[in-house]
Amino acid sequence: MFWHIYKYRVKSLLKTKMSVFWAFIYPILLGTLFFVTFGNSINKNSIETIDVAIVKETESEKNDSFVEMMEKVEFEDGKRIFNILNLDLKSAEGKLEDESIVGIVRLGDEITLEMGKSGLGASILKEFADEYTRSFELIEDAATIDFTRIQDVIDVNENRKEYVEEVSLGGEKIDTEAQYFYALIGMACLFGSFIGMVLGKDIQAVNSPIGARKTVSGTKRLTLMMGDLAAAVSIHFVGLLLVVTYLKYILKIPVFSQPLPCIAVVFLGCVMGVELGQFASCVAKGSEGMTIAISLAISLGSSALSGLMSPDLKRLMDRVAPIVSRLNPSSAIADCFYSLSIYSDYTRFAKSLTILAVEAVVLVVLSFFAVRRNKYVSV
Amino acid sequence: MSVFKTFFSITKSNMVAILIYLGVALAMCIGLSLSTGGTTYSFESVKVKVAVIDEDESEVSKALVSYLEEVEDLVEAPADNDSLQDALFFGEIQYLLTIPEGFEKAVEKDEDVKLNSTSSPNSYNGAFVDMKIEGFINAFRSYKALGIDNKEALSKASANLSKEAATETYVPDNSEKRSDSFKYFFYFSGYGIMTVLIHCIASIMVVFNQPDMIKRMNCSALSVKKRNLYIVAGNLIIMFVAFILFVGIITGFNLNELKGNAVAPYMFINLLMFAIFCMALGYFVGTFAKHDGHIAIFSVSFSMILSFLGGIFVPAEFFTKGMQVFSKFIPTTWYTSNVDMLFGIKSMTGDMLPDFLKNIGVIAAFTVAVLGIAYSISARRAQEAEA
Numbered sequence: 001m002f003w004h005i006y007k008y009r010v011k012s013l014l015k016t017k018m019s020v021f022w023a024f025i026y027p028i029l030l031g032t033l034f035f036v037t038f039g040n041s042i043n044k045n046s047i048e049t050i051d052v053a054i055v056k057e058t059e060s061e062k063n064d065s066f067v068e069m070m071e072k073v074e075f076e077d078g079k080r081i082f083n084i085l086n087l088d089l090k091s092a093e094g095k096l097e098d099e100s101i102v103g104i105v106r107l108g109d110e111i112t113l114e115m116g117k118s119g120l121g122a123s124i125l126k127e128f129a130d131e132y133t134r135s136f137e138l139i140e141d142a143a144t145i146d147f148t149r150i151q152d153v154i155d156v157n158e159n160r161k162e163y164v165e166e167v168s169l170g171g172e173k174i175d176t177e178a179q180y181f182y183a184l185i186g187m188a189c190l191f192g193s194f195i196g197m198v199l200g201k202d203i204q205a206v207n208s209p210i211g212a213r214k215t216v217s218g219t220k221r222l223t224l225m226m227g228d229l230a231a232a233v234s235i236h237f238v239g240l241l242l243v244v245t246y247l248k249y250i251l252k253i254p255v256f257s258q259p260l261p262c263i264a265v266v267f268l269g270c271v272m273g274v275e276l277g278q279f280a281s282c283v284a285k286g287s288e289g290m291t292i293a294i295s296l297a298i299s300l301g302s303s304a305l306s307g308l309m310s311p312d313l314k315r316l317m318d319r320v321a322p323i324v325s326r327l328n329p330s331s332a333i334a335d336c337f338y339s340l341s342i343y344s345d346y347t348r349f350a351k352s353l354t355i356l357a358v359e360a361v362v363l364v365v366l367s368f369f370a371v372r373r374n375k376y377v378s379v
Numbered sequence: 380m381s382v383f384k385t386f387f388s389i390t391k392s393n394m395v396a397i398l399i400y401l402g403v404a405l406a407m408c409i410g411l412s413l414s415t416g417g418t419t420y421s422f423e424s425v426k427v428k429v430a431v432i433d434e435d436e437s438e439v440s441k442a443l444v445s446y447l448e449e450v451e452d453l454v455e456a457p458a459d460n461d462s463l464q465d466a467l468f469f470g471e472i473q474y475l476l477t478i479p480e481g482f483e484k485a486v487e488k489d490e491d492v493k494l495n496s497t498s499s500p501n502s503y504n505g506a507f508v509d510m511k512i513e514g515f516i517n518a519f520r521s522y523k524a525l526g527i528d529n530k531e532a533l534s535k536a537s538a539n540l541s542k543e544a545a546t547e548t549y550v551p552d553n554s555e556k557r558s559d560s561f562k563y564f565f566y567f568s569g570y571g572i573m574t575v576l577i578h579c580i581a582s583i584m585v586v587f588n589q590p591d592m593i594k595r596m597n598c599s600a601l602s603v604k605k606r607n608l609y610i611v612a613g614n615l616i617i618m619f620v621a622f623i624l625f626v627g628i629i630t631g632f633n634l635n636e637l638k639g640n641a642v643a644p645y646m647f648i649n650l651l652m653f654a655i656f657c658m659a660l661g662y663f664v665g666t667f668a669k670h671d672g673h674i675a676i677f678s679v680s681f682s683m684i685l686s687f688l689g690g691i692f693v694p695a696e697f698f699t700k701g702m703q704v705f706s707k708f709i710p711t712t713w714y715t716s717n718v719d720m721l722f723g724i725k726s727m728t729g730d731m732l733p734d735f736l737k738n739i740g741v742i743a744a745f746t747v748a749v750l751g752i753a754y755s756i757s758a759r760r761a762q763e764a765e766a
Binding site: 112297319 | 578675699
């Protein structure tokens with residue numbers, strides 16, 4: 001009986017446009033949208049050259065030396081850090097106002113920076129100017145302490161050593177844009193709730209003629225539910241695997257670094273999503289509109305809290321309401337992918353996966369108890 | 380009048396769903412806006428949460444820790460590796476430094492020694508902290524080259540590191556310091572109002588666009604003109620109620636920013652124009668959606684796509700050049716352009732007014748286009764119903 005229910009539910013779901021849209025089309029659409037929006041920046045590691053205006057107020061060796069250093073410094077890939085524009089103050093301020101440059105360097109008796117808004121380019125310019133100022137002051141100070149040893153001080157300054165070595169507690173760095181794709185996969189899993197809603201509707205006699213037929217049939221409620229659930233999860237799972245394949249091999253997004261654990265996460269995410277919809281449908285005794293509203297509210301809300309629209313919101317939740325953040329299914333899915341990408345052991349991954357598994361099982365049990373002994377005087 | 384009453388009785392029957400969408404939209408707007416920070420026209424260094432494991436416990440290592448306490452936000456490091464991993468993962472610690480035993484001796488003798496650092500996975504401020512640490516050690520080495528003792532060298536190194544290039548923030552004449560979250564309230568209100576209006580209006584229009592309903596209305600004594608007028612009036616009321624709600628939220632959370640803000644009326648006019656466009660979009664979705672499932676598909680797709688491409692969730696400056704050009708065809712882009720233009724200025728100037736009106740005009744043009752397409756679809760449907 002189970003396989004009979006499974007087979008016909010698969011056929012029925014594949015003919016339901018809504019199921020096909022949410023399982024297959026919407027995640028691919030959104031993934032493509034993310035990719036075209038961010039461009040290929042996810043695979044790039046370089047920072048662009050920073051446009052800076054220089055306003056020379058006084059001529060001095062110190063100022064000339066500063067400009068010379070600015071022209072010479074390069075990133076690791078050999079690209080110049082600064083693109084210098086020699087302008088008068090008014091023109092420079094005009095460019096700063098329309099954000100064509102990150103800052104103005106006024107070379108007078110002192111080096112003065114005029115900065116607009118905060119940003120990576122502005123921070124690099126500030127750090128460079130501060131470092132130059134300190135080096136200059138250090139040499140001057142050293143000369144007043146012991147002029148005879150000034151060459152030793154200059155040698156130490158010119159042969160600076162690197163003391164800090166970045167190590168991981170077990171893994172690698174992660175690209176910030178990858179966060180969006182992890183949250184996208186989380187959302188795509190939870191949008192399986194629209195498929196789950198169809199299951200919930202079709203098992204309740206008050207909601208559909210199929211529900212009425214199923215209620216009067218001799219088949220156990222558990223068998224009906226499990227057959228439907230298995231079919232819905234299969235379709236949603238295949239859809240998500242197609243989405244991940246598209247992201248990984250066509251858009252070349254660095255996801256699914258370890259296939260087997262990632263497949264486990266996606267599978268549990270699908271169960272979670274489908275059950276969410278079924279549970280909402282079983283519990284919300286209202287119109288289809290209200291059930292959709294509840295499913296959408298939970299899926300979208302959960303996705304927003306996991307950083308889909310703004311990573312800042314996830315960080316805020318981690319700080320302000322860590323329990324909510326840990327229990328949020330979309331966050332749990334994103335955290336699983338994070339852990340696999342960043343850490344070499346599976347402790348963090350196992351924790352997040354366990355949370356997801358427990359939530360999925362709880363929802364299955366609650367859905368079953370919600371419809372278990374429903375009896376109707378009249379439909 | 381009965382059409383008008385029917386309009387609101389359909390609204391009433393969908394009230395729970397409408398309230399759920401409204402609640403979610405408002406909550407997301409508030410959450411997303413409050414989670415951003417910063418102030419316009421203020422260049423500030425960001426302090427990183429640094430934890431230090433000092434295995435050397437020497438004069439030099441302690442001085443380094445004191446220096447980091449001054450320039451960053453020093454937090455305590457958990458004892459075990461699991462807790463450390465968790466703290467780094469969830470951003471409680473953004474940078475972990477381990478100073479090995481023998482560090483002071485190695486620096487004094489100019490030997491190679493490595494301090495291990497680990498940054499939080501999604502924090503890129505680690506490089507700046509590295510630079511500060513290396514700056515400290517190299518400054519100490521420089522002073523030690525003069526032959527002075529550790530204590531004096533550390534003292535002079537700390538004094539040297541407190542020096543920096545004089546920095547001023549450029550504030551244009553017609554500008555005002557504002558909290559960034561004020562801007563983001565308008566940004567995310569655009570998304571919220573779009574979600575709410577598409578759902579609400581489409582779910583009502585779906586009923587009016589059913590073939591049986593069209594036939595019944597055609598049989599009635601009410602003229603087509605009056606019928607459409609009542610429907611438009613109903614839509615406008617729903618749109619206005621949603622607009623007022625979002626204005627209330629923005630006002631409630633940004634009272635200080637709105638006091639004496641001469642450009643606030645223009646920002647609300649911009650939001651109103653965008654709300655009218657969203658109403659038109661909801662009407663459009665209602666003409667071809669058949670049931671609530673269809674409405675959900677279109678409302679979620681439209682609101683997400685238009686919000687991403689319009690620069691609401693990700694600023695347009697991060698788009699590729701091609702996408703920046705394409706985004707000009709998205710009405711949301713013109714809405715966010717107006718928000719960016721008006722945000723942080725004291726008053727509307729003669730130079731800016733034409734640009735503001737141009738952006739409003741473009742949104743109006745999109746509204747007319749969408750309504751035109753919706754009207755032609757519904758007119759054809761009415762003809763099919765008559766045939």
